[in-house]
Amino acid sequence: MKKLLLLLLALPLFTLACKDKADPVDPMYSVGKNRYTVSIDGVQREYYVHVPAGYNDNSATPLVFMLHGTSGDGEKMYDISGWKEVGETEDFLTVFPSSGRYCIIDDGETKNTTKWNTTPDCEWTFCAGQTPLNDIKFLRAVIDELKGKFNIDAKRIYLNGFSNGGQMAARCSVEMSDVLAAVCENAGSFFLDTVYIPKRNLPVLYQVGDRDYGTDHEGPAVPLAYLDTLISTPGLSYLNGKHYRTANAHIRNFKLNPNFSISGDTSRAVVASYLPASGTGYEFRFVMVKNLAHAYPNGSNHWMKNAEVHWEWLKGFKLP
Numbered sequence: 001m002k003k004l005l006l007l008l009l010a011l012p013l014f015t016l017a018c019k020d021k022a023d024p025v026d027p028m029y030s031v032g033k034n035r036y037t038v039s040i041d042g043v044q045r046e047y048y049v050h051v052p053a054g055y056n057d058n059s060a061t062p063l064v065f066m067l068h069g070t071s072g073d074g075e076k077m078y079d080i081s082g083w084k085e086v087g088e089t090e091d092f093l094t095v096f097p098s099s100g101r102y103c104i105i106d107d108g109e110t111k112n113t114t115k116w117n118t119t120p121d122c123e124w125t126f127c128a129g130q131t132p133l134n135d136i137k138f139l140r141a142v143i144d145e146l147k148g149k150f151n152i153d154a155k156r157i158y159l160n161g162f163s164n165g166g167q168m169a170a171r172c173s174v175e176m177s178d179v180l181a182a183v184c185e186n187a188g189s190f191f192l193d194t195v196y197i198p199k200r201n202l203p204v205l206y207q208v209g210d211r212d213y214g215t216d217h218e219g220p221a222v223p224l225a226y227l228d229t230l231i232s233t234p235g236l237s238y239l240n241g242k243h244y245r246t247a248n249a250h251i252r253n254f255k256l257n258p259n260f261s262i263s264g265d266t267s268r269a270v271v272a273s274y275l276p277a278s279g280t281g282y283e284f285r286f287v288m289v290k291n292l293a294h295a296y297p298n299g300s301n302h303w304m305k306n307a308e309v310h311w312e313w314l315k316g317f318k319l320p
Contacts, residue, residue, distance in 0.1 A: 028149045031055070033078065038145055040138045047097040047142050048074045050084035051150075054091040060153035062092040062315070063146060065139070066307075067099075069163030069188070069296075071113045074098040082298040082307035083160070090311065093150060097142060099135065099168075103127035116161075116168035121192045135168060136175050143179060155319040160184040160310060162296040166206075167191065174198045174253065182317040184310045187212055187294055190249035201254045201276065203317045205285040205310065206246060209292025213239050218293050224266040227288050231260070231272055243286075250274070250284045266290075269304070281320070285313070 034049045055061060064087065068077040074096035078084060087094040099116045106124040117132040119125070126132055139159075146152055159180050161169030166188025173183040174196045182203040189206050190196075211219030222230070222239070230239065231247040251258050256274040264270040267290060274284040289297065289304055297304035 033084075035075075036145065038138070038141050040141055041134060043100075043133060045098070045133075045138050045141075046074060047095055048078045049096075049146065050078065050087055050094045052088045052091050052093070054088075055093070055150070057151050060151050060156075062156035062158065063143070063150075063152050064092060064094050064311070064314070065142075065157075065159040065161075066094065066096050067116060067159070067161035067165030067168050068096070068114070069161075069165050070115055072165075073114060077162075077165075077296075080298060081162075081296055082305055086307040086311050090315075092156075093146070093152070095142060095146065097139065099164075100133040102130050102132070104130075116164050116171075118164065118167040118171050118191075121171065121190055121194060122164075122167060123191055136172070139172065139176065140179070154179075156181055156315075157319070158182050158184075158314045158317075160186065161188065162186045163188045163294065170249075173202060173204050177202045179319070181319045182314050184314065186296060186306065189246050190253070193245065193249070196253045198253060200320075201279075201282050203282045203284070204250060204254065205287060205313055206250065207287040207289060207306075207310075208243070208246075209289050209294065211291065211293040213242065221291060222288070224264075224270040224288055224290060227270045227272060227286070228260075228262055231286055232258075243288075247272070247274075247286050250286075254282070254284060256284055260286075282317075 029051050031051050031053050034051060037044050037046050064083060066077050066081050066083045078096040083094045099114045101114045103112050104115060104124050104126055117135045157180055159169055159172050166185040169183050169185040170189045178199040184205045186207045210221045210224060230243040234244055235241060255277050257277045260272045260274045262272055269287055269289045272286040276282060292302055295301050297306045299305040
C-alpha cells in the first residue's frame with residue numbers, strides 16, 4: 001500500500017515532465033504566410049513573408065522582395081503576384097512589404113493612396129504637411145530582421161517592383177546595390193533625367209508591356225519590332241520618348257555600353273541586352289512584352305508568368 005501511494009503521488013510530476021518535453025517551443029515563423037511589423041522612426045511598418053514547406057534552417061536560403069504599386073499593399077502582392085508559389089516550388093523565401101499611405105498630388109489631382117517614397121524622381125508630389133517615410137531604411141531593416149529569423153543567403157537577396165514599386169526598385173538598385181544581387185523593375189523606373197551613382201553596378205531588368213502607355217495605359221499595342229528604334233532614338237513624340245529615357249537612365253547610372261543586342265520573339269517578348277562599358281559581372285535588359293497593358297502578369301491576367309520568368313534570370317546572379 002505504501003509503495004502504491006508513493007507511485008500515485010509521483011504520477012502528476014511524471015505526467016507534467018512528459019508534457020513539457022512534448023510541447024514545441026513557439027517558433028518565430030510558421031510554414032506559409034507570416035505577417036511581421038517593425039518600427040521605423042516611430043512608425044509601425046508591415047511586411048508579409050512566405051516560408052516554403054521545404055525551408056531548412058540548416059541551409060542558406062535566397063530571399064526575394066516583391067514591391068506593390070500605387071493603391072496596393074504587401075498582402076495584395078502576396079496574393080496575386082505569383083512569387084510565393086515560385087518560392088514554394090524553388091525553396092526560397094518571399095517578402096512582400098507595404099508602403100506608406102499619403103495625400104499626394106498626381107497630374108493636378110489630389111489623392112489619398114499608398115505610395116513608395118521615390119521623390120523627387122517621380123511624376124507626383126506629396127501634399128503639404130505630409131511626412132514621407134524612409135523606405136530605404138525600412139527595407140534594410142526588413143533584411144536585418146529576416147536574417148535574425150531565418151538562415152538567409154546574404155549573397156542571394158533579390159528585389160522586384162511593379163509600377164510605383166518599379167520606381168522604388170529603381171531607387172533600390174542605386175541605394176541598396178550593396179546588399180541586392182539583382183533587381184527587376186516592372187512598368188516603372190527612373191523618371192527624371194538625373195545621374196545617380198550606385199553603391200555598385202548590379203544586374204537590372206526593366207520590363208514594360210507593348211500597351212502600357214496612353215489613356216489608362218491601354219495602348220494601342222506597339223509593334224515589338226520597333227523596340228530597337230524606341231530605345232535608341234531621342235526626341236520621339238511616339239510614347240513621349242518614354243522608352244529612350246528609361247534605357248538611357250540605366251546607361252548613365254550603371255556605366256553601360258550604349259550598343260545593345262536584340263533577341264526574343266516579336267509574337268511574345270523582345271529583349272534588348274546591354275553590357276558594361278568596361279568590366280564584367282552585370283548587365284541591363286530592357287524587355288517589351290506582347291499584349292501587356294499596365295499589369296503584373298501572373299498567368300491569369302496575361303499569358304506570361306512573371307515570377308517564373310524573372311526568377312530564371314535573377315537566380316543567375318550573386319552578390320560578389
